[in-house]
Amino acid sequence: MIKLAVVGDIGSGKSYAAKKFGYPVFDADVEVTKLYKTSKKCFVKLKKLLPQHIISFPIKKTELLKAIMINQSNIKKITKVCGTEVNSISFHRPLQKFLYGETYICGCLNAYSSELMEFYISDSQGSWREGNPLTSLSKFDSSVGQILTHPIWWAEKHMTPTQTLKNHLARQTKTMTRNESANYKEILKQTVPGVRQ
Numbered sequence: 001m002i003k004l005a006v007v008g009d010i011g012s013g014k015s016y017a018a019k020k021f022g023y024p025v026f027d028a029d030v031e032v033t034k035l036y037k038t039s040k041k042c043f044v045k046l047k048k049l050l051p052q053h054i055i056s057f058p059i060k061k062t063e064l065l066k067a068i069m070i071n072q073s074n075i076k077k078i079t080k081v082c083g084t085e086v087n088s089i090s091f092h093r094p095l096q097k098f099l100y101g102e103t104y105i106c107g108c109l110n111a112y113s114s115e116l117m118e119f120y121i122s123d124s125q126g127s128w129r130e131g132n133p134l135t136s137l138s139k140f141d142s143s144v145g146q147i148l149t150h151p152i153w154w155a156e157k158h159m160t161p162t163q164t165l166k167n168h169l170a171r172q173t174k175t176m177t178r179n180e181s182a183n184y185k186e187i188l189k190q191t192v193p194g195v196r197q
Helices: 014-020 028-038 040-049 061-070 074-082 133-138 161-173 178-191
Strands: 108-110 120-124 146-148
Touching (some): 028 040, 040 074, 061 074, 061 178, 120 133
């Protein structure tokens, strides 16, 4: 059996993109959401660690997102409570030394190591670089493969990359205070080229 992972930020559309391939999907987001909705133990621990962000039970993903956007180190606290240890690293625009590099970095599996890059396809700005991914998958003959997708581009209604980013920004900042929203927008401008427009 070939196993592929679809990864991305909270609310970026991973589940939607994964379903489009037409294969069985284990949706980690669904499992974590169940935990947020049903586990009082998880709620109590997160409320204790992040009292200014976790307001009520069941836990809302937007509360977690705010906590992470305000302080990136909060993701470690959330991960610790949810019981899933981070044991792999995948960089957006990795440094050249990590591409086809060592298998482990700081004890974490490097997704761009040579042995994991035998088969690799990626999308960018709403299109697949290598053409239809299903065609590429039909030619797959490696023991390990990766599909890098940015699910934000894939939706029922096609939009230009600029409109997609504007809609995403509006959704992400809808429940934020003015300062949180300004901080979020500034971080995006510094890190995402399309937002600078």
